[in-house]
Amino acid sequence: MSSNGSALKGSATPDLAKQVLVQKLAQQIVNQIVSDDVIDDKIEEEENQNKEPTCCQMFCAPFTLKYYQPFFNDLTTKVIAQKLWASFFPFKATFFEIQDGKADLYGPIWVYATLVFAVAAAGNISGYLATPSNIAFHYNFDFIPTASSLLFGIAFLVPFAIYMVMKMLGGRHLHLTSVICIYAYAQTCIIPVCVVCSIPNPQLQWGALIYAMINSSLFLIVNYWGELEKNIQAKKHIVIWLIAGCQVVLLLLFKMYFFLYVYTNPYTGSRFDQLTKIVHTDHFFLHHHQQH
Amino acid sequence: MDYSNQKHPQNYSQMEDLKTLDLEESVSETIMRDLRMIAYKLKYVLIPKEQEDNGKELRNWDLWGPLIFCLTLAMTLSFKADSTTSSSKSDVFAIIFVLIWVGAFVVTLNAQLLGGKVSFFQSVCLLGYCVFPINIEAIIIAFVGSYLPFVVKLIPVIICFAWSAYSSVGFMASLVPPHKKKLAVYPVFLFYLFLSWFSLIV
Numbered sequence: 001m002s003s004n005g006s007a008l009k010g011s012a013t014p015d016l017a018k019q020v021l022v023q024k025l026a027q028q029i030v031n032q033i034v035s036d037d038v039i040d041d042k043i044e045e046e047e048n049q050n051k052e053p054t055c056c057q058m059f060c061a062p063f064t065l066k067y068y069q070p071f072f073n074d075l076t077t078k079v080i081a082q083k084l085w086a087s088f089f090p091f092k093a094t095f096f097e098i099q100d101g102k103a104d105l106y107g108p109i110w111v112y113a114t115l116v117f118a119v120a121a122a123g124n125i126s127g128y129l130a131t132p133s134n135i136a137f138h139y140n141f142d143f144i145p146t147a148s149s150l151l152f153g154i155a156f157l158v159p160f161a162i163y164m165v166m167k168m169l170g171g172r173h174l175h176l177t178s179v180i181c182i183y184a185y186a187q188t189c190i191i192p193v194c195v196v197c198s199i200p201n202p203q204l205q206w207g208a209l210i211y212a213m214i215n216s217s218l219f220l221i222v223n224y225w226g227e228l229e230k231n232i233q234a235k236k237h238i239v240i241w242l243i244a245g246c247q248v249v250l251l252l253l254f255k256m257y258f259f260l261y262v263y264t265n266p267y268t269g270s271r272f273d274q275l276t277k278i279v280h281t282d283h284f285f286l287h288h289h290q291q292h
Numbered sequence: 293m294d295y296s297n298q299k300h301p302q303n304y305s306q307m308e309d310l311k312t313l314d315l316e317e318s319v320s321e322t323i324m325r326d327l328r329m330i331a332y333k334l335k336y337v338l339i340p341k342e343q344e345d346n347g348k349e350l351r352n353w354d355l356w357g358p359l360i361f362c363l364t365l366a367m368t369l370s371f372k373a374d375s376t377t378s379s380s381k382s383d384v385f386a387i388i389f390v391l392i393w394v395g396a397f398v399v400t401l402n403a404q405l406l407g408g409k410v411s412f413f414q415s416v417c418l419l420g421y422c423v424f425p426i427n428i429e430a431i432i433i434a435f436v437g438s439y440l441p442f443v444v445k446l447i448p449v450i451i452c453f454a455w456s457a458y459s460s461v462g463f464m465a466s467l468v469p470p471h472k473k474k475l476a477v478y479p480v481f482l483f484y485l486f487l488s489w490f491s492l493i494v
Contacts, residue, residue, distance in 0.1 A: 071405075
């Protein structure tokens with residue numbers, strides 16, 4: 001405050017001197033607050049470095065965003081595209097070579113979200129096309145909550161079961177997130193299958209769903225074959241049956257709930273029939289016309 | 293304070309200056325001011341020519357606009373629910389309401405986890421405002437949809453879906469590094485596809 005004396009001597013009016021004094025006081029107060037804050041922060045940082053994580057911090061960690069950040073680092077569009085592409089070719093065990101087998105959680109979330117949409121839409125389209133035209137079709141909104149609960153439920157439970165079984169039978173180099181990740185990519189083949197299943201022909205639907213079941217089970221088994229051979233050996237058929245069984249149950253559920261209504265008799269006059277009949281009638285008319 | 297801009301503020305900070313008067317004014321004036329704010333932001337978000345400052349205006353996010361559009365959409369779609377769907381009106385309303393907010397939440401989280409440095413509510417605000425075109429198409433189809441064949445119904449649906457997606461994709465894509473752009477954009481696309489699909493089939 002010694003500089004104030006010189007400021008007062010040189011000032012023209014008492015008002016100006018008061019202003020200068022107030023400004024200098026304010027500056028000093030702000031500096032004091034800032035330096036106090038900085039010191040407080042430094043002390044807190046040092047304390048945090050020395051403390052072990054508390055019980056609360058350990059349990060609350062999965063609810064913070066930072067916990068999931070490692071699974072989204074180093075993700076590029078190319079990596080995800082490679083993983084999706086690999087899921088359609090189950091005979092090549094290349095999944096764990098993409099990005100050194102690093103698990104990502106982008107795949108699980110968005111594959112299941114797309115599947116919910118695809119299954120709910122396709123189930124309703126196939127129901128609509130399968131009902132006769134004189135019966136009004138009621139869009140079933142319940143498919144969406146059911147599909148979400150089913151798919152996001154199996155997203156965690158089935159990989160957890162596979163992980164526990166493999167760990168108990170002696171598997172090593174397994175992480176729960178890695179199993180969740182590969183299981184989700186195994187389900188991507190169901191998305192185009194759903195599109196195909198919008199057509200209410202029962203043979204087509206069963207065929208497509210059986211293909212989806214075989215593709216997804218094989219994808220999982222082939223990619224885990226190395227692990228199974230090395231560490232589990234004798235009891236690997238338990239794991240194989242578990243994986244195949246889960247896929248069969250899932251796809252039976254799909255057929256029995258979402259794609260239940262199909263036409264059995266081609267001549268009942270369903271809306272799908274009407275669509276295809278229009279094509280046939282046109283052909284007949286053209287042919288008939290050309291003959292004369 | 294510059295009162296000459298009271299009726300037509302040129303930017304949001306001038307609107308903020310007016311807020312100091314709100315304890316003395318009537319309720320209708322407050323509501324009209326909020327509605328004008330929502331309309332201003334809506335024009336900013338949906339008309340691409342207005343975005344010269346790369347989305348800085350969105351820093352003044354608000355959730356009133358998204359709430360109004362979400363409620364309107366849910367009410368429009370549940371309006372005809374009893375006649376065209378097997379679920380009750382309240383089921384449809386609940387599904388759409390939850391879908392919009394949970395969807396916006398998850399899409400924003402996804403952008404943040406992929407490395408986008410954006411405030412959470414800024415992104416939710418943008419996604420909510422871009423639901424407005426879906427609102428328009430839902431209203432069109434709810435009132436005249438039963439008289440139109442399916443193919444004609446598809447036209448407004450596709451136009452409004454493209455408009456929503458285009459408005460929000462520009463913002464979302466600018467948040468993340470270039471090699472992750474498609475990863476951040478696809479969820480936005482899926483979100484608006486889901487909503488457009490609802491407005492088409494009800």
